[in-house]
Amino acid sequence: MKKLMGKQRSEYFISLFLSIFASLLIGVLIMVINGKNPIVGYSALVTGSFGSTYNIATTFAKTVPLVLTGLGTAIAFRAGIFNVGGEGQLYLGGFAAAYIGITFTKLPPMIGIPLAILAGAVAGAAYGYIPAILKVKYKVDEVITTIMLNTVAALFTGYLVNHPFATTQGKMGATEIIAEQYQFSKLIKLSTLNTSIFYMAAIALIIYYLMEKTSFGYELKMTGQNSQFARYGGINDKKQMIVAMLISGGLCGMAGVFEVLGVHYRFLQNISPGYAFDGMLIALIVKNNPIGIILMSIFFGALKTGSISMENATGIPSELVLVIQSIIILFIAGEAGFKNIYKNWRLKKSSERKVGEENA
Amino acid sequence: MGDKIIELKNISKQFPGVLANDNINLEIDKGEIHAIIGENGAGKSTLMNTLYGLFEPTSGEIYIDGNKVRFLSPLDAIKHKIGMVHQHFMLVPSFTVAENIVLGIEPRKNKLFINKDEAIKITEDLSKTYGLYVDPRQKVETISVGIQQRIEILKVLHKGADILILDEPTAVLTPQETQELFSIVRNLVDNLGKTVIIITHKLQEVLQLSDRVSVMRQGKMIGTLNTKEANEQILAEMMVGREVLFDKLERKEVPHKEILKVQNIKAKDNRGLMIIKDISLNLKSGEVLGIAGIEGNGQSELIEVLTGLRSLEDGDIIVNDVSLINSTPKEIRNASIAHVPEDRLAMGLSKDASIYENILMGSQYNEEYTKIKIQLNNKKIKKRAKDLIKKFDIRTPSEDVLIGNLSGGNMQKVVIAREFSFNTEILIIAQPTRGVDIGAIEFIHEQIIEKRNQGAAILLVSADLDEIFRLSDRILTIYEGRITGEFKQGDITKKEIGLYMTGRNKSELGGGIGEEING
Numbered sequence: 001m002k003k004l005m006g007k008q009r010s011e012y013f014i015s016l017f018l019s020i021f022a023s024l025l026i027g028v029l030i031m032v033i034n035g036k037n038p039i040v041g042y043s044a045l046v047t048g049s050f051g052s053t054y055n056i057a058t059t060f061a062k063t064v065p066l067v068l069t070g071l072g073t074a075i076a077f078r079a080g081i082f083n084v085g086g087e088g089q090l091y092l093g094g095f096a097a098a099y100i101g102i103t104f105t106k107l108p109p110m111i112g113i114p115l116a117i118l119a120g121a122v123a124g125a126a127y128g129y130i131p132a133i134l135k136v137k138y139k140v141d142e143v144i145t146t147i148m149l150n151t152v153a154a155l156f157t158g159y160l161v162n163h164p165f166a167t168t169q170g171k172m173g174a175t176e177i178i179a180e181q182y183q184f185s186k187l188i189k190l191s192t193l194n195t196s197i198f199y200m201a202a203i204a205l206i207i208y209y210l211m212e213k214t215s216f217g218y219e220l221k222m223t224g225q226n227s228q229f230a231r232y233g234g235i236n237d238k239k240q241m242i243v244a245m246l247i248s249g250g251l252c253g254m255a256g257v258f259e260v261l262g263v264h265y266r267f268l269q270n271i272s273p274g275y276a277f278d279g280m281l282i283a284l285i286v287k288n289n290p291i292g293i294i295l296m297s298i299f300f301g302a303l304k305t306g307s308i309s310m311e312n313a314t315g316i317p318s319e320l321v322l323v324i325q326s327i328i329i330l331f332i333a334g335e336a337g338f339k340n341i342y343k344n345w346r347l348k349k350s351s352e353r354k355v356g357e358e359n360a
Numbered sequence: 361m362g363d364k365i366i367e368l369k370n371i372s373k374q375f376p377g378v379l380a381n382d383n384i385n386l387e388i389d390k391g392e393i394h395a396i397i398g399e400n401g402a403g404k405s406t407l408m409n410t411l412y413g414l415f416e417p418t419s420g421e422i423y424i425d426g427n428k429v430r431f432l433s434p435l436d437a438i439k440h441k442i443g444m445v446h447q448h449f450m451l452v453p454s455f456t457v458a459e460n461i462v463l464g465i466e467p468r469k470n471k472l473f474i475n476k477d478e479a480i481k482i483t484e485d486l487s488k489t490y491g492l493y494v495d496p497r498q499k500v501e502t503i504s505v506g507i508q509q510r511i512e513i514l515k516v517l518h519k520g521a522d523i524l525i526l527d528e529p530t531a532v533l534t535p536q537e538t539q540e541l542f543s544i545v546r547n548l549v550d551n552l553g554k555t556v557i558i559i560t561h562k563l564q565e566v567l568q569l570s571d572r573v574s575v576m577r578q579g580k581m582i583g584t585l586n587t588k589e590a591n592e593q594i595l596a597e598m599m600v601g602r603e604v605l606f607d608k609l610e611r612k613e614v615p616h617k618e619i620l621k622v623q624n625i626k627a628k629d630n631r632g633l634m635i636i637k638d639i640s641l642n643l644k645s646g647e648v649l650g651i652a653g654i655e656g657n658g659q660s661e662l663i664e665v666l667t668g669l670r671s672l673e674d675g676d677i678i679v680n681d682v683s684l685i686n687s688t689p690k691e692i693r694n695a696s697i698a699h700v701p702e703d704r705l706a707m708g709l710s711k712d713a714s715i716y717e718n719i720l721m722g723s724q725y726n727e728e729y730t731k732i733k734i735q736l737n738n739k740k741i742k743k744r745a746k747d748l749i750k751k752f753d754i755r756t757p758s759e760d761v762l763i764g765n766l767s768g769g770n771m772q773k774v775v776i777a778r779e780f781s782f783n784t785e786i787l788i789i790a791q792p793t794r795g796v797d798i799g800a801i802e803f804i805h806e807q808i809i810e811k812r813n814q815g816a817a818i819l820l821v822s823a824d825l826d827e828i829f830r831l832s833d834r835i836l837t838i839y840e841g842r843i844t845g846e847f848k849q850g851d852i853t854k855k856e857i858g859l860y861m862t863g864r865n866k867s868e869l870g871g872g873i874g875e876e877i878n879g
Contacts, residue, residue, distance in 0.1 A: 236690075
């Protein structure tokens with residue numbers, strides 16, 4: 001984003017804030033139509049997400065998978081690949097970590113934890129490699145392949161946790177609990193916030209550096225903007241796309257790892273409520289800016305956390321938050337259109353004024 | 361002549377951030393051909409779109425036959441018998457000629473159906489009246505560009521226009537079609553009482569065709585001349601705003617050394633057809649070797665092969681005694697070949713990136729622009745961009761501006777600045793001044809000759825014969841993937857070279873391809 005000129009940058013921020021504001025207004029409208037008091041509703045949402053240490057902790061706990069999948073989407077996007085397969089990569093990454101955690105129960109944490117993280121990253125990356133190679137070699141559209149592979153991964157891990165790796169503690173579609181040394185400690189009592197947030201911060205820093213500061217990041221960006229230009233300039237654009245997809249898959253895989261090691265301590269069927277899709281939306285909203293992804297993830301995390309308290313306190317369904325998220329996207333997508341409408345309106349105003357002066 | 365048919369008084373048009381027309385006054389006489397010239401972005405098209413009712417002026421007045429008018433849409437302009445033929449044709453490809461001509465005011469059968477017979481009759485009558493032959497039953501998609509333009513003109517005439525505005529009408533025409541168009545326009549004016557306004561930036565055409573010429577620059581009207589009193593030099597100066605030095609490129613004698621050798625290469629195009637059938641050439645230091653040919657005869661593919669962007673089927677490419685076969689574009693760049701591509705937006709630039717990012721391309725791993733091997737040194741990168749912006753006179757407020765916001769000429773200067781700054785032994789330059797305005801053309805030509813004088817070996821491919829003749833020391837003609845002739849500067853005329861470019865010299869050649877033929 002810092003590459004944009006000052007004017008474009010401030011225009012973008014204005015339209016972003018207007019979009020968020022407008023979608024919150026539409027939220028008001030929906031509440032009023034349903035006979036709810038929007039002030040009560042929104043204050044419940046805010047208290048629910050930031051009102052207490054526990055609530056803040058829960059909000060931040062939610063940001064971990066959002067940031068990782070958001071960065072994953074963004075880095076692939078930079079290279080011109082639309083990775084919609086983060087969800088599948090997350091599932092496989094999570095399962096791989098759980099597998100390490102229930103198999104190598106004797107390893108010390110200094111070795112076991114990095115091994116589990118690595119295994120999850122490799123699983124996610126390998127799963128991202130399939131659509132990447134199909135795109136680069138055979139020009140198969142990655143949007144379609146990644147979406148389909150999501151379903152494959154969800155069903156495959158579903159099979160694994162119900163049959164070969166099913167827990168013996170009741171029928172619940174989950175693996176056994178991972179060995180104790182793999183379990184990240186919780187930071188705030190009762191909340192799911194755990195030490196994985198530090199890992200996330202470190203990873204985000206590395207990805208930011210990679211995307212914004214390095215020659216590699218430059219080559220990635222040029223490949224995504226104009227692959228013919230990249231090739232002409234001596235960049236191996238195909239390699240860039242594959243590497244971007246490997247990193248992307250690795251990041252989404254790690255999002256799964258931290259769900260297992262930090263939150264659930266086992267792999268569950270349907271472990272993700274669509275984190276990767278939310279991450280993708282976040283990346284789209286902030287136009288793949290790494291810092292923007294972190295901030296927007298906190299906002300999304302707050303909406304998610306607060307919506308449940310809101311539903312409990314006021315009876316306003318938590319799905320309202322989904323509506324608000326979707327409307328932000330619509331506004332951002334329509335950004336160019338709105339700008340045009342505004343410009344035309346201004347032009348019309350000024351020409352009307354001129355005509356008015358002439359007639360007077 | 362003499363009656364003012366159109367008067368524009370103090371017309372200004374403000375777009376957000378740009379004053380496209382600044383207090384313009386213009387008079388058009390009845391029955392004249394009036395040329396309006398200016399560089400890209402001078403405001404010609406804005407002015408004409410205002411006259412055609414597409415824009416409303418911010419201030420100023422329009423008079424037709426002495427009466428003040430106000431156009432809110434092209435319909436108002438058409439009511440006052442003003443018609444416009446746009447640069448990009450607005451025809452429906454799947455309709456016949458007749459259907460296109462009557463489009464919008466179709467003759468009806470039972471109020472519901474188009475009366476096709478009537479449409480054909482209308483077209484035939486128009487065709488006869490104006491001496492513009494077209495086949496009413498032919499589908500537009502099967503028709504050449506020159507004839508499509510004729511249909512556009514007929515369409516406008518059918519709507520009753522007495523004043524025709526032609527926007528860059530020759531941009532898409534071959535020299536032959538251009539001459540046909542000119543005789544059509546002459547006939548409309550001399551024998552049928554029409555008035556024609558023609559927008560162009562080709563000076564020779566202005567001098568050949570028009571009665572009067574008005575010059576615009578940066579949104580202002582610089583002046584109107586009788587064409588008889590004008591010449592290319594005067595007009596160019598008025599357009600650019602300073603003296604333009606044509607044909608003053610100083611060539612120094614430089615020692616020649618053979619650097620690039622191309623031996624009997626063959627290559628396929630994107631459809632898999634053999635487009636380069638057999639090309640051999642050599643390139644020496646301190647010379648500009650021009651490749652003249654009609655587009656699509658293998659020039660683009662030749663450049664791609666030389667720069668590693670297309671694979672070779674046969675033959676060899678040798679630079680300084682090293683074969684470059686199977687080298688990647690990166691290796692070829694390192695072997696001292698820089699490349700100004702023919703299509704700057706498709707290949708030469710990323711329009712969504714800033715000027716300095718575009719200038720970085722090719723040096724992103726250069727030690728001079730990195731810290732600790734992998735991190736970019738933005739300070740040094742921007743410093744270099746700033747230096748090049750200054751040296752190459754790139755008009756921009758800063759190096760952070762996105763390429764997409766620059767004019768065509770300035771974009772091209774960015775490409776040239778980057779490629780020339782590598783200081784390679786070999787420069788491959790394709791269409792260096794396509795879509796670039798006169799001031800920038802002059803500058804780019806000077807830069808190319810300066811490189812030559814410094815000892816670079818330059819391969820120049822251009823569809824513009826004037827450019828080839830102005831810059832080259834040696835000229836090769838290319839036709840259907842073969843070299844059909846080789847000439848020294850000054851040994852051949854443009855007319856003669858046309859024969860070699862169209863393969864019509866074949867009998868004279870006797871099949872001896874690649875032989876030296878001196879005019």
